[in-house]
Amino acid sequence: MSQLNDAAAPDEGTGAAAHPEFPTHFDFRSAETTLSEAWEAARLFRAEAARTTRAGGERDPFTILIPPPNVTAVLHVGHGLNNTVQDVLIRWRRMVGDEALWLPGTDHAGIATQNVVEKILATEGKTRFDVGREAFVERTEAFVEETGGLILKQLRAIGASADWSRTAYTFSPALSRAVREAFVRLHERGLVYRGHRVIHWCPRCLTSLSDEEAEFHDSVGKLYHIRYALADDASQGLTIATTRPETLLADVAVAVHPDDARYAAFVGRTVALPLTGIALPVIADAYVERAFGTGALKITPAHDANDFDVGKRHGLAMPVVISPEGRMGEIVDAAGRVPAELRGLDRFDARRRIVQQLEASGALVKVETHAHSVRHCYRCDTVVEPRLSDQWFVRMAPLAEPALAAVKDGAVRLLPEKWEKVYINWLEGIRDWNISRQLWWGHRVPVWTCGDCGHADAHREDPTACGTCGGTKLEQDPDVFDTWFSSWLWPISTLGWPDEESEDLKAFFPSDVLVTAPDILFFWVARMIMAGYAFMGRAPFHSVYLHGTVRDMKHRKMSKSLGNGIDPLDVVERYGADALRWTLIQGMGLGVDVMLDPDDLDKSFAPGRNFATKLWNIGRFILLQVGEDPVTPLAQVDAAAFTLADRWILGRLDAAIAECDAALGPARPRAGHWPPADRQVGLRLDAYAEAARRFVWNELADWYVEAVKARLAERGADREVARAVLVHMFDQGLRLLHPIMPFVTEALWQRLPGATPGRFLAASRWPSTARTDWRGARDSRGGAHTGGSEFDVVREAIDAIRRLRSEYAVTPGQTIRTYVAKGDGGAVLVENAALVHRLARSEVHVGAAPAGAAAHAVLPSGLELALPLEGMVDLEKECARLRVELAGLARQLGALRGRLANEQFTARAPAEVVEGERAKEREWSARAEQLSAKVAELCG
């Protein structure tokens, strides 16, 4: 059989009669397409504002807003993970009965998209400046028009049940209006300002960046110790330490700590800047760290943010010597500072040259290797240059306040919990946000300056005349906004804000769960919360689910550049979308990274495909055995007609539903805020997946389906009961699994007896234990002993017989006999003799085994089994085996009795714990007695 699942191939015989209408494998390729189209045609994923309780309807709204991928993005496995999580949640809530809206869309991704188009231009030998701003923007629009949004189509292929009719785009006219409104409102509230300060500048992208966009990368650099001689006495001087000697051309002072005795005598004197001889004052400032380097610091206010603060405190000049492109030059207030031979040199070339010159002049004292962090542009990885410039800033402290309170008081929770601390830590030290970018692709800053009177103001509509002097020589600010300045409005702009009467805004805001990766916690999540409070007066969602990262087997992040990525569409093609989804969900603990092996897709995705096949075959069995005749609804079955197995599986279903619900929910805080006890509860997708899988595979398929086979073979009332239970169980199992594996479950559900065209599993009701009306029919002995119910006694016996068969290497086909000692438990085995026979190949007899060698077992339920295995059982071995078992039991019992004998324990432990231990002791000692009697009898 080929590696690839080629469902079109004829069944390869395993003896089963071929059923051309029901092959042994699920043809996921054709089913996925067909079902996607059917769902879409039925408009199952369209949310209606009017149906929500907020609009007077019946349903609770449940909203998830997609973290908009970059408009130029191509689906990678990280998107796969992110969107699968969202889809699982939205399908779950849709089935529960919420008016579920998953709103999709894309981000224009200012700097990223501009870079893509610039690269295309570069292949034509052009820069954006060659084509000009207007033409460049047009070209980018055309590019986005043509290639953008591909990722949304790809999301459909993995089963994303988003409301595509509401697809949003951050640069659309509607959302652009929101961006403009937001800026103007902040401007009106005095929360934006034009700041003259040192910002992060990318010399390649030629734009400023926010603090968050300038990422730290650890690197090993050099620490240069340079001597600055006193201007009036070259025999004395100060040695400073710097990692960036090229910036010394812009030095305006040397600073030492005010309490530093070593340098006290220098403060107030003047030193000569090496190379140029410019006179610099020696100043004292507590910012200087005495222990770092030499304890003396050169001050370069225009090229270092900390030095800028020092410069401001001391009223120092701020010459700029590095150009936007990163070249040395006398850019601003720097006349006479840059020697001619250095002008125009790249900053790193200049560094080398300057170090040579310092060395030649004797000013270079020493060079040390030095591990430090250097900021890089998050889009192009270029080393960022701190540069003095004018930018627009948002005053963040007032915005941060409610966002901080939101998490502290439980209006918003972050999962996993550790991120709450990170979030709080960041917000408590919040810095103002540089929102202007010197790019062309983005929302233009809506500020116009009058050429006549110089008045500048922000405008909702493009102004035609100056509001102050009436002049018409108005010029718009050339900058555009940080792309995140539109993203932070996503939860409100996509729903219609600033139109506060928007139906969607009223019905679906605030949203519910935000699903994203922690790397954009500050970029995006925190700012959305701030925007929610700033513009709507409340948090935009109540839960933030921060999932892990997809990594390879060496724990490296999957990325194109490393070549260790996995193409989700390739996985869909080879294993099916359900397999992809299953693997991602079941392997994902809360916030835990998902490890996948790009070199061995089978290892990661075969289990998902195998599970889909397993489901398919359970369905195949049911369809072929149960037939198409109408099936009695479970509620109409007389409870008295249920067998032990029926009652057992009914109980297991309730347990599975309860486990799935407990793993997933609660979906929302009960009273607007998360009480401490609920803050970290729910969204355990792996636990949900495992509970559902275990029910369907290990309980329904492994036991119930086997148990029911004999009953299906004979016509009569009991067959109808079995059919009713079986179909109900499978139906419910499919529902539990549908959010994770939508395709195979829907395909099977459509084929269940009673399925009607136009009805979809995707729109069916989520299972509920509350709606079961057979609860009174539950196993009469349920929970009476640790084995659980009466059916568990049967399972226990079958397990024991199987183990003994294996132990004594009984030929698989050989039927043996099992004797069960008289006692009330034995009757259960006799009742289920057919099942024991089918699953353990053994007859059941009551009474003592005939004389001769036999294998023995004492079950937790107290049942004693004897399997006469003449010629196979070695008495010595059997004795040894039983003694080992007895010894193990005795050891545990000893520890247990020790505990119970300890008065400290019985007196201080909670009563129910003590009682539990006592019950355990009774059960274990009974079993130990039985075992030891058995050993005495057999082994003397």
Add this chain to the structure above:
RNA sequence: GGGCGAAUAGCUCAGCUGGUCAGAGCACCUGCCUUACACGCAGGGUGUCGGGGGUUCGAGUCCCUCUUCGCCCA
């Protein structure tokens, strides 16, 4: 430099508010084409829960400390 977190079976990880919690999946070994499924079925085991100390009647589970690793921020 500041903050946060993790160390549990060969691998990836569960183990919530301390009392069968020493588990799951994968991998591995043995035997089976037992007529839904070999993408399957049955059976099989391995861990001083990173080291040390403490709290407790009782600790992977709480506290301290050390070691190693990771993340975020400056």
